[in-house]
Amino acid sequence: MPLDLPPDVPIDPATDADAQSHLSRRRLLQMLGTAGGAAVGAPMLAPLLGDGSLPVTNEAAAMAQATPSAAAAAAGSALPPNIPPWMLQWGPLASPYGERSPYEQNVVRIPIPTEPVDSWAPLQDFFGTITPNSLFYERTHAGVPQIDPAQHRLLVHGAVEQPTLFTMDDLKRFPAVSVIHFLECSGNSGSQWKEATLQPTAQKAHGLVSCTEWTGVPVRTILREVGWQPGGSWLLFEGADAAAMTRSVPTEKAMQDGLLVYGQNGEALRPSQGYPLRLILPGWEGNMNIKWLRRIEVGAVPWETREETSKYTDLLPDGIARQFTFVMEAKSVITFPSGGQTIAGAGFWEIRGYAWSGRGRITGVDVSSDGGKTWSTATLQEPVLPISLTRFRFPWQWDGQPALLQSRAIDETGYVQPTIAELVAARGVNSGYHMNAITTWAVAESGEVTNAYR
Ligand code: CO
Numbered sequence: 001m002p003l004d005l006p007p008d009v010p011i012d013p014a015t016d017a018d019a020q021s022h023l024s025r026r027r028l029l030q031m032l033g034t035a036g037g038a039a040v041g042a043p044m045l046a047p048l049l050g051d052g053s054l055p056v057t058n059e060a061a062a063m064a065q066a067t068p069s070a071a072a073a074a075a076g077s078a079l080p081p082n083i084p085p086w087m088l089q090w091g092p093l094a095s096p097y098g099e100r101s102p103y104e105q106n107v108v109r110i111p112i113p114t115e116p117v118d119s120w121a122p123l124q125d126f127f128g129t130i131t132p133n134s135l136f137y138e139r140t141h142a143g144v145p146q147i148d149p150a151q152h153r154l155l156v157h158g159a160v161e162q163p164t165l166f167t168m169d170d171l172k173r174f175p176a177v178s179v180i181h182f183l184e185c186s187g188n189s190g191s192q193w194k195e196a197t198l199q200p201t202a203q204k205a206h207g208l209v210s211c212t213e214w215t216g217v218p219v220r221t222i223l224r225e226v227g228w229q230p231g232g233s234w235l236l237f238e239g240a241d242a243a244a245m246t247r248s249v250p251t252e253k254a255m256q257d258g259l260l261v262y263g264q265n266g267e268a269l270r271p272s273q274g275y276p277l278r279l280i281l282p283g284w285e286g287n288m289n290i291k292w293l294r295r296i297e298v299g300a301v302p303w304e305t306r307e308e309t310s311k312y313t314d315l316l317p318d319g320i321a322r323q324f325t326f327v328m329e330a331k332s333v334i335t336f337p338s339g340g341q342t343i344a345g346a347g348f349w350e351i352r353g354y355a356w357s358g359r360g361r362i363t364g365v366d367v368s369s370d371g372g373k374t375w376s377t378a379t380l381q382e383p384v385l386p387i388s389l390t391r392f393r394f395p396w397q398w399d400g401q402p403a404l405l406q407s408r409a410i411d412e413t414g415y416v417q418p419t420i421a422e423l424v425a426a427r428g429v430n431s432g433y434h435m436n437a438i439t440t441w442a443v444a445e446s447g448e449v450t451n452a453y454r
Contacts, residue, residue, distance in 0.1 A: 120207025161227025215263030283358030
């Protein structure tokens, strides 16, 4: 038993009844500065209100008796130098699992109304580049299985020397790596193909993308462990959901940077992200990153599963379907100002957005306010990581006249994000997948922003 713990920390929760509540009596006494057995309860606020350690007035003490909002109104203002009600009493104490401010509850995913197997992430509300686990976009093919990790196994078999059944504990014993990568549904932005189906906001038009720090064990580590045999150039990955989501993956990609993931932004994967184990194939379309992973089979040819033949292929105008279109190409979207928002007036505004590419780093983002006639270079916000959401920003002086805002991404391969016209000319409109064209937000004189098909 460690001997250097502070005395207020319960040594053994199993034998310390106080640990069963959020606040131990001993801890409370210590915080109140009355350690030694004084009664706890009614006198709790008295030392804070009356001992002169805070600049508390009689009016302020009276305010504490009122509701916080009424108190703020009585004081005229909760702003400095007045004393707001929340400075007059203790707030809630430490808790086992965090919650956000009640004032932020409007920032939520939106389940797709027709069939809520997907939910869009609120791109326009995010800061930085890491998506909070609670707001990571969702896509399932048969809902979210509730898996007991103690009953979960990963079977690796086929063309290997030693077929093996791994427990989660087994997998966690291998050296782990952590990487930051975006994940995007290949159907993301699919509504942008046709003017009639345009969605009004950045969230609804483009919200099937998110970015996370993933932690797990490289696929190559496990394949070497089981004695992968040369010639086994394809792998089958199978999920433990009711869809048995199954995809064939070239071994070369899986050996290069494929990851068997159990950690997401520092905690266990969320169930809708594949708890307890999923595949991550950096930069490749979301559905291949098999969740609830239960089986890897090593073979010589692709399995031609449902999800790589009738689904997740791209039907071209001539009736031929593109198959095995794995990579998510470079893309960007302005998140401010974006559809559904209103600019408060002419003057300086910072245009902000995200850019990303499944082929590597974003090397540049251009911004236009005249529908693509002229372009300016945006600033990329560090860190600019490969295959990750990248922030861009551009200082914009709005003259109050109608404007057409666009962004276009360039990645380290030199690929330039196309216009809708260019993409439709190349692919037609039969397929809903791999829509990575430039988005146009139309700004009206009123400041209202809408999605424009251009
Ligand atoms: Co594809």
